[in-house]
Amino acid sequence: MTVYICEDSLDGILCGVYDAWMSRKGHAHVRLQLDGCFEQELFTEYLIAHREVEKADKVITSIRQKISERVYEKVYVASLSQDPDRADKIYRFLIYGFHFGEKVMDMLQIPAVFEVFQMCRNVYNENHLLTGFVRFSRVPDRGLLFSRIAPKNRVLSLLAAHFSDRLPGERWMIYDENRQEAAAHLPGKGWAIFQADPDMRKEINNWQTDGKDYEDLWKIFHRTIGIKERFNPKCQRTHLPLRFRGYMTEFE
Numbered sequence: 617m618t619v620y621i622c623e624d625s626l627d628g629i630l631c632g633v634y635d636a637w638m639s640r641k642g643h644a645h646v647r648l649q650l651d652g653c654f655e656q657e658l659f660t661e662y663l664i665a666h667r668e669v670e671k672a673d674k675v676i677t678s679i680r681q682k683i684s685e686r687v688y689e690k691v692y693v694a695s696l697s698q699d700p701d702r703a704d705k706i707y708r709f710l711i712y713g714f715h716f717g718e719k720v721m722d723m724l725q726i727p728a729v730f731e732v733f734q735m736c737r738n739v740y741n742e743n744h745l746l747t748g749f750v751r752f753s754r755v756p757d758r759g760l761l762f763s764r765i766a767p768k769n770r771v772l773s774l775l776a777a778h779f780s781d782r783l784p785g786e787r788w789m790i791y792d793e794n795r796q797e798a799a800a801h802l803p804g805k806g807w808a809i810f811q812a813d814p815d816m817r818k819e820i821n822n823w824q825t826d827g828k829d830y831e832d833l834w835k836i837f838h839r840t841i842g843i844k845e846r847f848n849p850k851c852q853r854t855h856l857p858l859r860f861r862g863y864m865t866e867f868e
Contacts (some may be wrong), residue, residue: 762787
């Protein structure tokens, strides 16, 4: 067995797909793993799938032209999943994709296809929840709206696209604490994602926001409209899981 070690990114995974495919060792004899997400096994050869834009672009072009744009979208979303085996699952999915073409989208009876759809569903669900749970506070001395999140999946790019459409005239930043990544938006210039270095993280942690005022307003609002006899914490947790509340103004 030969294992190709990939960088944890879409380009890194696709470079692993390229190297595994071009090795001609047979799909049953190769496997993809993300760097840092595996334990070494006996009688296994480990090779680094170096990230190269040219290789990733070749795989992307092949997927779009030989399968479909919809399949490429699924691959992109699956690469954002928290699943530690997502690289190999995407590889197995593409094996069937190149064989069956776009019809593979309807072949959920195939485990490799179903697993990718499960990953995509998990990413989409978390992104959908966060579009409603993200709370912005204004940073007066920076002149921007700021929000912290801690998602399980790497949904920052999906959220940035959503809020770029919702708040096109605002300067805002969404910071993913789990991955130390931030999405920043400027009016009229779109958005970009960057890795926050230690100095940037320290600066972000020292920012003073106007969140306290809105926190008080939200609590007053909740107390005013709440019906004591219908208080149901279990139902509330179903619609608003506890893991999101630490990053919402009204629960801080």
